[in-house]
Amino acid sequence: xxxxxxxxxxxxxxxxxxxxxxxxxxxTVVICLIMGSINIFNDKQVIRYLKELCLLLIWVSSLIIAIxxxxxxxxxxxxxxxxxxxLAKPLSRTQLILGKFLGxxxxxxxxxxxxxxxxxxxxxxxxHEWPLMHYLQAAFLHWMxxxxxxxxxxxxxxxxxxxxxxxxxxxSICAAIMCLGxxxxxxxxxxxxxxxxxxxxxxxxxPHLEIPFAMRNLIIHDWPLIEWxxxxxxxxxLVGYMAVFLAAACLVFRRKTVN
Amino acid sequence: MSVILKTEKLRVExxxxxxxxxxxxxxxxxxxxxxxxxxxxxxxxxxxxxxxxINVLLGFVQPTSGNASLxxxxxxxxxxxxxxxxxxxxxxxxxxxxxxxxxxxxxxxFGLRRAEADKRIDEALKLVELxxxxxxxxxxxxxxxxxxxxxxxxxxxxPDLLILDEPTSGLDPLGRMKVRSIIQRLKNxxxxxxxxxxxxxxxxxxxxxxxxxxxxxxxxxxxxxxxxQGHPTLEKAFLSIVxxxx
Numbered sequence: 001x002x003x004x005x006x007x008x009x010x011x012x013x014x015x016x017x018x019x020x021x022x023x024x025x026x027x028t029v030v031i032c033l034i035m036g037s038i039n040i041f042n043d044k045q046v047i048r049y050l051k052e053l054c055l056l057l058i059w060v061s062s063l064i065i066a067i068x069x070x071x072x073x074x075x076x077x078x079x080x081x082x083x084x085x086x087l088a089k090p091l092s093r094t095q096l097i098l099g100k101f102l103g104x105x106x107x108x109x110x111x112x113x114x115x116x117x118x119x120x121x122x123x124x125x126x127x128h129e130w131p132l133m134h135y136l137q138a139a140f141l142h143w144m145x146x147x148x149x150x151x152x153x154x155x156x157x158x159x160x161x162x163x164x165x166x167x168x169x170x171x172s173i174c175a176a177i178m179c180l181g182x183x184x185x186x187x188x189x190x191x192x193x194x195x196x197x198x199x200x201x202x203x204x205x206x207p208h209l210e211i212p213f214a215m216r217n218l219i220i221h222d223w224p225l226i227e228w229x230x231x232x233x234x235x236x237x238l239v240g241y242m243a244v245f246l247a248a249a250c251l252v253f254r255r256k257t258v259n
Numbered sequence: 260m261s262v263i264l265k266t267e268k269l270r271v272e273x274x275x276x277x278x279x280x281x282x283x284x285x286x287x288x289x290x291x292x293x294x295x296x297x298x299x300x301x302x303x304x305x306x307x308x309x310x311x312x313i314n315v316l317l318g319f320v321q322p323t324s325g326n327a328s329l330x331x332x333x334x335x336x337x338x339x340x341x342x343x344x345x346x347x348x349x350x351x352x353x354x355x356x357x358x359x360x361x362x363x364x365x366x367x368x369f370g371l372r373r374a375e376a377d378k379r380i381d382e383a384l385k386l387v388e389l390x391x392x393x394x395x396x397x398x399x400x401x402x403x404x405x406x407x408x409x410x411x412x413x414x415x416x417x418p419d420l421l422i423l424d425e426p427t428s429g430l431d432p433l434g435r436m437k438v439r440s441i442i443q444r445l446k447n448x449x450x451x452x453x454x455x456x457x458x459x460x461x462x463x464x465x466x467x468x469x470x471x472x473x474x475x476x477x478x479x480x481x482x483x484x485x486x487x488q489g490h491p492t493l494e495k496a497f498l499s500i501v502x503x504x505x
Contacts, residue, residue, distance in 0.1 A: 121310040
């Protein structure tokens, strides 16, 4: 555990000293502020559209941070040859993978705190209320979804040669799941065999990231809170997928020649 | 004296995935033993298998067959690396960390307590003369300074076995002298040093025993004096053993 935490700490320091998060955050803030200043048709309900767009921007920015940061971890270590002195220490490859995952996931968590705090301040400035528990539920499942994305990117970084290809593939998969994931069962019903079985197989195999994505509606439409037992159920479901991707990453990395 | 580094019939093959290309055999049944307290030179021409041997000892590469152990522990176990320090040929470290942060990170991995880590970091940085630059980011360091950071990280856990891959490669004469003096100091402390090098003059000066490999095979092993029997210099003995005539 000590080794995993040490590696996670280094990932946090790296992200703190690199500038990418700050650029994305400032960009997101500027776009949201510009949108927040718009008053269309004097519609007092325009805040709902503002919230929807802001949350979409937050999701896109957080996915970019999660995927690009994680996709670069192992390949950058190999390319810069920092992997060799690291693996020459009493550190297993599994610990390295878990440390990288934990570091990247924690960075995502910190980014989400910044994003949601800013979003909350922006929304509160218009609505004069702050439904904290709604934000907590949405942010928590958002963070769990990013955990799945980080684990998937980490596996991709060991399978694909270039971080750019890994990032593109991961981003495409995430976008496809969020946009089409919930419709796959309906698509399957409209097909004949073997297409139906294939699409059903995909439907049950993929991590349904559209569930946390849909939690935005809690904030946008001021829906009542979801019972916490269902939130924890969704969280355990996502943790299951994290475990699957991480186990696959450990298996792939174990046999890889690093020099 | 106890054997702390051992390979038995070590064979490493790299399969070439391109069609029609043969499998490359990097090591063909290497048998090697290094005893505690000696400075051991591992010599060979380019492509002989020196770095592959070191890669197997450190767990970077899985052997095709045969065994390798450090302190009696199979090299595939991470715990086998608890008492070793390693300096790679090309030294690159996290550019976004300072030297002190890097050493503290490695000290954590070795499980050193805070107080002991602080002491070891101070000692290592003083030894490699980087104490004044400890708070600077590594990306601001010159090549020589990065090499010295490499040496510092190899010594952070006060290792019983130091594995150095071409330690004087790219260093100026002052840097080479510094590395030689560190190796001599470690030897006086009873540590074991295993290093590969092309600088035969240095090997002749500091090593107790040497092994010469070529084409993945062990050609000769023994004391420097025994290897040099009948030859005026280690270089001439080396050329004779690997089959090159003047």
